[in-house]
Amino acid sequence: xxxxxxxxxxxxxxxxxxxxxxxxxxxxxxxxxxxxxxxxxxxxxxxxxxxxxxxxxxxxxxxxxxxxxxxxxxxxxxxxxxxxxxxxxxxxxxxxxxxxxxxxxxxxxxxxxxxxxxxxxxxxxxxxxxxxxxxxxxxxxxxxxxxxxxxxxxxxxxxxxxxxxxxxxxxxxxxxxxxxxxxxxxxxxxxxxxxxxxxxxxxxxxxxxxxxxxxxxxxxxxxxxx
Amino acid sequence: xxxxxxxxxxxxxxxxxxxxxxxxxxxxxxxxxxxxxxxxxxxxxxxxxxxxxxxxxxxxxxxxxxxxxxxxxxxxxxxxxxxxxxxxxxxxxxxxxxxxxxxxxxxxxxxxxxxxxxxxxxxxxxxxxxxxxxxxxxxxxxxxxxxxxxxxxxxxxxxxxxxxxxxxxxxxxxxxxxxxxxxxxxxxxxxxxxxxxxxxxxxxxxxxxxxxxxxxxxxxxxxxxx
DNA sequence: CTGGATCCGGGAAGATACTG
DNA sequence: CAGTATCTTCCCGGATCCAG
Numbered sequence: 001x002x003x004x005x006x007x008x009x010x011x012x013x014x015x016x017x018x019x020x021x022x023x024x025x026x027x028x029x030x031x032x033x034x035x036x037x038x039x040x041x042x043x044x045x046x047x048x049x050x051x052x053x054x055x056x057x058x059x060x061x062x063x064x065x066x067x068x069x070x071x072x073x074x075x076x077x078x079x080x081x082x083x084x085x086x087x088x089x090x091x092x093x094x095x096x097x098x099x100x101x102x103x104x105x106x107x108x109x110x111x112x113x114x115x116x117x118x119x120x121x122x123x124x125x126x127x128x129x130x131x132x133x134x135x136x137x138x139x140x141x142x143x144x145x146x147x148x149x150x151x152x153x154x155x156x157x158x159x160x161x162x163x164x165x166x167x168x169x170x171x172x173x174x175x176x177x178x179x180x181x182x183x184x185x186x187x188x189x190x191x192x193x194x195x196x197x198x199x200x201x202x203x204x205x206x207x208x209x210x211x212x213x214x215x216x217x218x219x220x221x222x223x224x225x226x
Numbered sequence: 227x228x229x230x231x232x233x234x235x236x237x238x239x240x241x242x243x244x245x246x247x248x249x250x251x252x253x254x255x256x257x258x259x260x261x262x263x264x265x266x267x268x269x270x271x272x273x274x275x276x277x278x279x280x281x282x283x284x285x286x287x288x289x290x291x292x293x294x295x296x297x298x299x300x301x302x303x304x305x306x307x308x309x310x311x312x313x314x315x316x317x318x319x320x321x322x323x324x325x326x327x328x329x330x331x332x333x334x335x336x337x338x339x340x341x342x343x344x345x346x347x348x349x350x351x352x353x354x355x356x357x358x359x360x361x362x363x364x365x366x367x368x369x370x371x372x373x374x375x376x377x378x379x380x381x382x383x384x385x386x387x388x389x390x391x392x393x394x395x396x397x398x399x400x401x402x403x404x405x406x407x408x409x410x411x412x413x414x415x416x417x418x419x420x421x422x423x424x425x426x427x428x429x430x431x432x433x434x435x436x437x438x439x440x441x442x443x444x445x446x447x448x449x450x451x452x
Numbered sequence: 453c454t455g456g457a458t459c460c461g462g463g464a465a466g467a468t469a470c471t472g
Numbered sequence: 473c474a475g476t477a478t479c480t481t482c483c484c485g486g487a488t489c490c491a492g
Binding site for chain 2: 001003004005006007008009010011012013014015016017018020023024027045046087088090091092093094095096097098099100102103105106107109110111112113116117119120174175178
């Protein structure tokens with residue numbers, strides 16, 4: 001898009017990352033790590049291929065990402081954020097903190113992908129039992145989800161890993177999961193709305209926001225030995 | 227613009243503030259406080275009136291700002307950020323932190339307005355002499371500038387005030403001021419490049435980033451009793 | 453004179469078909 | 473799979489016009 005032509009740091013940033021789809025490309029690469037063209041397209045439903053190409057070229061020119069030819073077998077190219085690109089994490093974080101309250105107002109036909117919840121989870125969830133041993137939960141499934149680890153009071157999120165030691169696997173309807181992570185509803189209500197927790201629900205409770213009313217879900221049911 | 231149609235906090239935020247010019251409208255209102263249509267237009271060189279109208283309507287619909295009819299004399303309307311709108315400060319802050327290094331790469335013919343430096347000043351400058359009494363500096367002039375106060379280790383910026391007690395007034399060429407505030411050049415170099423400091427230059431040095439080489443400007447010349 | 457609304461040309465975005 | 477080419481649609485930008 002055309003430059004704003006202003007000698008201002010905000011305008012300069014928007015000259016580079018202010019175009020339509022651009023920040024969502026950054027989001028995908030921040031969440032999922034290096035991706036191929038098709039994978040990127042999959043996380044950006046509705047983007048035209050020519051437009052995605054154009055955005056990737058522009059971001060490459062500005063040093064936000066790099067094209068990497070994978071040498072194995074054929075020349076499949078990967079897109080990877082540079083250090084400069086990863087520095088956009090702060091912008092993404094502030095955008096999602098601001099946008100989170102409006103997710104519930106999204107058009108009903110909105111598309112949902114579980115991995116989009118990984119950054120909100122990182123910022124909205126906390127490890128409420130720091131003294132307990134590290135514990136990893138999977139949200140969603142391997143094809144679209146993320147692994148969240150609570151340890152020493154910290155929360156980390158990563159793309160799903162084959163060899164993660166999972167204490168629990170969480171899945172369910174889109175809107176309910178969003179509300180659960182934001183603390184808008186508690187676990188008992190979420191389960192009533194169709195959320196399924198396989199494994200130790202205590203591992204999930206450990207990181208969920210505390211909702212106002214200490215519900216029956218708090219003392220929980222069992223810790224099945226896994 | 228069209229919604230991304232994604233159940234994702236980042237996409238939802240961009241649905242609201244991702245359109246062209248929108249974040250710059252927010253920037254103006256954050257920096258300058260409530261403004262009239264024409265004042266807004268003045269801080270957004272190149273925006274078409276119809277487009278500005280449209281953006282203001284959209285932001286009003288989303289509860290980011292409110293139109294206020296000033297009852298005095300004729301019906302001049304003011305635009306003021308709501309609490310929700312002011313919550314975008316974090317997004318602006320992260321954008322400017324990311325964009326600051328690229329300001330020097332801006333097109334040569336870029337427009338400059340002094341008040342655009344006020345937010346960078348707020349985040350890039352520090353009060354290095356917290357024990358000294360509060361001290362206010364004006365950057366630019368009353369028509370386009372801002373007042374910066376250092377006190378108790380904190381930095382505050384405000385639109386220019388008629389009754390501010392000024393220790394110093396700083397002006398000079400655009401690019402040099404940008405470099406000075408970012409610590410890319412030191413005060414001695416800035417003065418050599420045309421920056422003028424009227425009053426106590428010590429008041430300016432108190433808040434400037436420390437450049438690598440402790441230059442002659444550091445021990446400074448005098449503190450004229452004012 | 454400020455605060456807009458209307459009109460229109462050019463260009464960016466969206467959809468889809470096509471190719472190495 | 474990773475784009476390119478093409479066409480349509482819609483938004484942006486600039487000028488002009490209108491109302492209080």
